[in-house]
Amino acid sequence: MIIPNSIVRIFLLLPNGKIGAQLRDNIPGIASQGMLSTFGGGVDIGESPQQAAVREMEEETCLTINYYTMEFIATFTHQKTQNDRKLLQNNHLFFARVSDCDKIEIKEGVGLVVLRKDVDFEKVNAGEGTQLAWKLLQEYLK
Numbered sequence: 001m002i003i004p005n006s007i008v009r010i011f012l013l014l015p016n017g018k019i020g021a022q023l024r025d026n027i028p029g030i031a032s033q034g035m036l037s038t039f040g041g042g043v044d045i046g047e048s049p050q051q052a053a054v055r056e057m058e059e060e061t062c063l064t065i066n067y068y069t070m071e072f073i074a075t076f077t078h079q080k081t082q083n084d085r086k087l088l089q090n091n092h093l094f095f096a097r098v099s100d101c102d103k104i105e106i107k108e109g110v111g112l113v114v115l116r117k118d119v120d121f122e123k124v125n126a127g128e129g130t131q132l133a134w135k136l137l138q139e140y141l142k
Contacts, residue, residue, distance in 0.1 A: 004042030006090040008053040009133045010070075011038055012061075012104075012112075013097045019117060019137070020098065021130075022060070023110040036113055036126040038093075038133055049075075049092035057096060061112075062105035069097045073140045078129045093133050095140065117141055 012020030026034045039060045043052040050067060057065045073093040080087050098104065106112055121134040 004089065005087075006043040006049070006092065008040040008043060008049050008056055008092045008094060009038035009129070010040045010053055010057060010094045010096050011133070011137055013095060014101055014114065015099060017117070019115045019119075020104070021113045021115060022106075022108070023113050025109055032127040032130065034125070035130070036124050037109070037130045039108075040094075043092070050094075053092070053094045053096075060106070060108040062107060063096070063098065063103060065096045069099075071095045071097075074136050076132060076136065078132060080129075089129075091129060091133065093136055095137065 014020050022037050022039050024030065024032045024035050024037050031037075040053065040056045041060075043049055047055070050070070050072070053070060054065055054067070057063050057070075071094065073095055075090055075092050078089050078091050080089050104112060117138065119134075121131045126134070
């Protein structure tokens, strides 16, 4: 597994006011196997984080999100380890408003997990980067 230098992370704001996240596959070699995570992925060369977030949402959920329904929350740096080397990874966090849950078709991961805004992520099976992203989202929503 190659760790990208820059990734996007996206939580969904569902019409009922709850938050949508991704349950990852148990495929060997992928990050956060079987854990709760954000939607998203690597930022391609020549692509802005906003462009990557729009692309990743379409690839992973079949939702066509535009810049007006997606809000940038923050960029944070998270340390990852690959082959005993420590790498710093920029995480660009977004929040996408979804008007119709019936249009969500999960293409990556096991499925959509619906969460209350007050869930304590320290008690959830989620990676450290996702936990950091959740804390930033909670602060943003206050």
